[in-house]
Amino acid sequence: MAKTLFDKIWDKHLVKQIEGGPSVLYIDRHFIHEVTSPQAFKGIENRGLNVFRPHQVVATADHNVPTLNQHLPIRDELSRLQVQQLIENCARHGVELYGLGHPYQGIVHVIGPELGITQPGMTIVCGDSHTSTHGAFGSIAFGIGTSEVEMVFASQCLLQSKPKLMRINIDGTLNKGVVSKDIILYIIAKLTASGATGYFVEYAGSAIRALSMEARMTICNMSIEMGARGGMIAPDETTFAYLKGREFAPAGEAWEKKVTEWQSLYSDADARFDVEINIRAEDIQPMITYGTNPGLGMPVNGSVPVTESITDEGERKNMQKSLQYMGLEAGKPLLGMPVQHVFIGSCTNSRIEDLRQVAALVKGRKKNAQVQVMIVPGSQQVSRQVREEGLDTIFREAGFEIRQAGCSACLGMNEDKIPAGEYCISTSNRNFEGRQGAGARTLLASPLTAAAAAITGVVTDVREWLS
């Protein structure tokens, strides 16, 4: 029978099927971090258990770590305690930890792929919704809650109901100034913030095939923002070339064997999806969000929708609340609106390719005096690359501040917060109320659009800069 990519991986990891209930799914890789793991460690210890398969667990500290002076003790007491507990828990249970100060430390969804821990055909989980990022390698990767982290600790398995499957085909050639962040913001705006709930999404089509691994990760990363369990892309030569030679990727004969195996990971020609959506790459423009969920996005040169035209009362109320929070007027364009902050970072857009794009655009230019620009590389490795390639000089000359690796202003758990009422063009994935700090107003966009705004100080259509 014809199988989808998802089916092939799922079936291979099926330990048992409970009658009238969920499936028992075997988990290959389990990433953990300081915020969603302490209660799970406590949970298994209360039951008198050890971590069942500690070598399949990898830990890092990313969510609440400071991005300045990481060599000093963490000032915030609760954050310090959380990080300290992670160190102790990992030591007690024999889990590998890439903590602060380790050359591999970074945002969990950046380090997994760059170290080659994330591989095609795997099942991958983490107590973090953006685990969907790892699906870019052709794996089943999804975010879980802390009770589920505890389940994986206890048994290396999870109870899961099989999701419905959606395929989104994007064919054609991207317009200039349009990058993968725009593709996913376009899709979410089309499907809404809940449009893919209950589904696992496979992204396919010639426009996807043409993307680099970094760009594919950006797309899979934001699958959760339309409610999907996860997103995935079939592995191909681009995937293999990215993985080859990475720290934990197979090598030598094992590599050849694995690649052969991975080459069978695709949806069969006549495989069935519950929903299929087709998108023309040419229709996508640089995107920006104006509301307080990632589905409220539009082309950067568009106008904020008029609320009266929304017939559904609940939706209208929501939109009005959203615009009020954002301090934006219905019917007005965003182009030319001043912003006070630019944040380039997060597991969506903090990889070396993102930073190279930003550097290429801002080289020889200076930031607008009214704007504060923060660049937070996704990992220590990315930081090192930035230095090796001399991008740091370009950023410093432009007046950008470069920080150390972590989640930073993506969720404002550490000191990196946007003040109330101020606007931030952010390359992260969520524009929820208060996400970047209480009262902060987030406009999600691509690294290119963010970089352009850093220079002009206002919302800018980056296409005007590219000839």
Added chain:
Amino acid sequence: MEKLNRIHSRFVPLTLENVDTDQIIPARFLKATTRDGFGKNLFRDWRYDNDDEQKPKAGFVLNEAQYSGEILVAGKNFGCGSSREHAAWAIKDYGFKVVVSSFFADIFKNNALNNGLLPVTVSEAFLQAVFALNANDTITVDLETQTITIDATGLQESFEINKYKKTCLLNGYDDIDYLLSIRTDIEQFEKQYA
């Protein structure tokens, strides 16, 4: 886990849609290392002015004395956003046993079920009927028969829950108990899988 079966209670109506987990429990409260005490920070930024417990915001439903009960009723796409289980803990810790909505985000639903908090999906019409009720009306949720009833009008709907999860909630079991019971199967699987 506590057993759950029949809940008969007044309700708290939160008519907003797309309530995300950053609103349910803002990130700055995620630094705890235990599961307890999150209830006091539930909807923190909607509840208080300037994060000051002495200054409850008028008009936010948790601050309105006429509303109380073990059932939270919310607009569609409740619990979207992050996977933080702290959202479910906060709702449970505050004293709710059931959350009713016309649509739930996936991860939230799982997290709720794993913590003995019952998510009940109803039709949009039923949801609106609840929002139209008086504050002292009551609702009955019966897990055994999988029904939810507005007591004053008798309006009833049945809701879905998978058989396995239902058994777990009725008996107060959790998934870990089950997974531990099949460890030999898991080890067997690992042998042929490698």
